Amino acid sequence: MFPMPFLVRRLTSVLAVLCAGLSSFSVPADEYAAKRRAMIDEIRRETRWVSSEIGKSELDSRVLNAMGKVPRHEFVSEDLRGIAYVNRPLPIGYGQTISQPFIVALMTDLLRVEPDDTVLEIGTGSGYQAAVLAELAKRVYSIEIVPELTKIATERLKRLGYAEVETKTGDGYYGWPEHAPFDAIIVTAAPTQIPPPLVQQLKPGGRMIIPVGGQFLPQYLVLVEKSEQGTVSTRQIVPVQFVPLTGAH
């Protein structure tokens, strides 16, 4: 009865084109390797941008090697595999995300993981961060709060051969006392307080990293350092190069 307004028609056609362009496509395995290399290059570039804030212009090469090995596309759903190596966060369902590769690299670097280390992770999520840690440490313990995610991540890590990672569902607040103390702790599920039990389970000289902010965008990282004498200090790191003032002084 009513003629369709031309704008609506136009928008619908634009929409159709957009949606068609975004449909998933499959990528051969060796292409993933190439994409991984490109991702590492991108992380290197980003590191140089923020060198003044994080105090170095290159991240630990072992961290980059580790990320060059872990098949990130295996940690996201089928339809997101095409963009798994893009330097952006990705949704993994259950209201959770997988951090953008640069942030994963930076957090892992800040933990200074050694080959003999035992690491605790709070917030398993997809299991990607645990896999990266497993490439660097002797043992990784990971606790997830959402039971469905623990199940998916555990099966995935097992299938990909990450036997060094042990997972469980539970309240990360209390850490994992049976396996404490830890050389490093990473809390990927931002808490409203730094859990004292985690600080206790940190070895003298150990480090804990906590991203603070939204699901897709950590605003800053809190690095908790426990000295050899057991005193605790925190550092807040803005993962972007930030000059508070513009223009000349």
Place this chain on the structure above:
Amino acid sequence: MGNSGTAPRRDVAPPPLLLLSVSLISAAALVYEILLMRLFSIIQWHHFAYMMISLALLGYGASGTCLTLARGFLLRHFASAFVLNAALFGLSATACFLFAQRVPFNALELLWSLREWAHLILIYLILTPPFFFAANCIGLTYQRYKAGIGRTYAADLSGAGVGALGVVLLLFWVFPLNALVIASGVGLAAASLAWVALALRPRTLVVSLAAATAVPWLLVRWSGAELRPVEYKSLSQTLRISGAVQIEERSSPLGLLSVVRSPEVPFRHVPGLSLNSPVPVPEQLGVFTDGDGLSAVNRWDGSRDSLGFLDYVPSALPYHLLPPKPKVLVLGAGGGSEVLQAIYHGAAHIDAVELNPDMIDVVSRDFADFAGHVYGHPSVTVHAEEARSFVAASREHYDLIQIALLDAFTTSSAGSYALNESYLYTIEALEAYLAHLRPGGFLAVTRWVRLPPRDEVKLFATAVETLARSGRGAPEQRLMWIRGWQTSTLLVKNEAISDSDIAALRLFCDERSFDPAYYPGIEARQVNLRNRLKEPYFFEAATALLSPERDSFIERYKFEIRPASDNRPYFFQFFKWPLLREAFRLKGSGGLSLLDMGYPILIATLVQSAVISVLLILAPLRILLPRSGGGTEKGLQYRVFGYFFAIGVGFMFTEIVYIQKFILYLGHPLYAVAVVLAGFLVFAGIGSRYAARIAPHQAARHIFRAAKMIITVSAVYVLIFPLLFDLSIALPASIKVAVVLALIAPLAFFMGMPFPLGLARLASEAEKLVPWAFGINGCASVVAAVLATVLAIQVGQFWLLVTALSLYGFAGFTATHRHRDGRAGL
């Protein structure tokens, strides 16, 4: 359908029942728009709800085009077209929302993914049809009853006015989704009324139409539809945790409160808690507002010792500086943590002010035993009021005014509040708080630590400005500022800070691993020791803001930290344009966190409204309207555009200035919106009713007079408002509402006249342009609604009002201006 197909006489007046139907549709459409904002605040986030405004525009614009295109056909079939559109509005309002919330739109991915933009456009397209149908009904009535334009306009406006007030009342009574069902039912009832009014046959069909009012309700019941908040909201995430259950839900226009218990993974929500706290956090209930913004209710057994953890947050500092048994005012009491903190520190009396009565009920009624009857404690008096209004009306003086962390970190960091008028942190607000302090008293304001710092620095700048203006002595002697890893607390003392204050502050920080950021005489070596930043940003900001370089520092700071004032009450607006470039350049390293999205979304909404307006108004003008040879016709088109655009924008700007002015007076934005909008629409409706009696050839003179009166009345108000506010702010709410309506009445009466007068004049001279003028006015109102916020942020409310009055002046001039061909006005 009975009388369709015959050419109607158009010089008759619309039947009263049809006008009632127009009123109902107008009311229901306004309710639909406000409900969409409410519903999208629940399922998405507040600032995306804001974008819903332009949906109405899309619908009205599309309707204008459609009516212009199919004018002859629709007028021949007026009766059936009206009923059909009314019924379609009713059916689509609920159906479209239910369909739209199935679109898997994730606002958080907008910056990363093109697909989310496609989803957003899809949601737009799905939600628009109801506005299109409603606008068709009203637009058709204007065209069909040429002689009744004034009456139709009056019905349209008063309907919208009733809708504005009605939706707020409705939301006190029912949940938002049910309110939507009711709005749909009203649309269908309007269709039934029109069926009777227009004597359509068979008459019995009206029974079926009336029965159809139940269809939206059945639709919701049968489909088992409920609100589906996105999975990234805190409530959705919490409910995924094993054992977490929602145990109570309360809804009002102020928000949807959800109370959650999580026994297996307990809440431990104590923002800013020191790592050194020796006292465990008790069991808590989580209270979420609109599915986000967690606030905790602490289990309290009535013993003082169990509250010790509340002494290990930065906001506890003032209690270490005050003499025993202080008298305390807590603004934003929420779940009661700051009240418990005051009880722990032995406060003699505590006035706890909380905006949302539902929140008070949760703590003092639903879970009173759990909360240890904290709000019934002998030393506590609870007030369900807005903080600023409470302070303005209060004659009490306090040792401590504690402003709690009112907003959640997530909403704060998403920039959700950037567009909200917030009178809590303005220069005038701080001045009012200081005026209510006893000698030696403290104002304490706690904010989240956001990095790079913005809110915290803006607050410090506001405090410095307030002290400097008030002449209460040197600002550098009155301020103390500390921070933990998560929150910072700023203290303003109403006399000079003493050495013992400083010693107590240092001890407090030492014991809790907090860092001093500023106190009189602080040195660089004393800062940034425990919660280390790369540079001591807080100390540097404080030093610069207290130096003569203050203005230049504010100018050069990366974020907008110019102090907010009552004239520009946008504390949460931190955005500066250069940030956009920097954020995207640093996207790969997480740079997008520099952006607070509120303002960019506002600008996007404005651009989008403007683009749609051009496509739906100017394009049809060029393409559809028959061109006549002479320049006169073209000149007329420009004048019509200028006139109707000016009065559309003028009306909306004026209305918004008054809404903003009365937020403080009436105590809440929502009440201000409801009362002011209803007042403006109803009294403007009466004005247009009066205008309907004026003959078209006298229209120009009356338009000029109306413009003159609007400018005069507004100018008088600007002069008397401050005095009036001071005299009457402490009066009961009902009287204040009456005062507001009495002020609005004369102004709105005259503001209701220019549109119908102009339209009647146009109908007698160039009838083809009538639907177009209607469209221009509608689009101008919606663009203006968004533009008003931009202008209020940039230049303040005063200049916004001046702009509005200039536009009325322009309209008055356009109407009476005599053209070369000797014709007056439009």
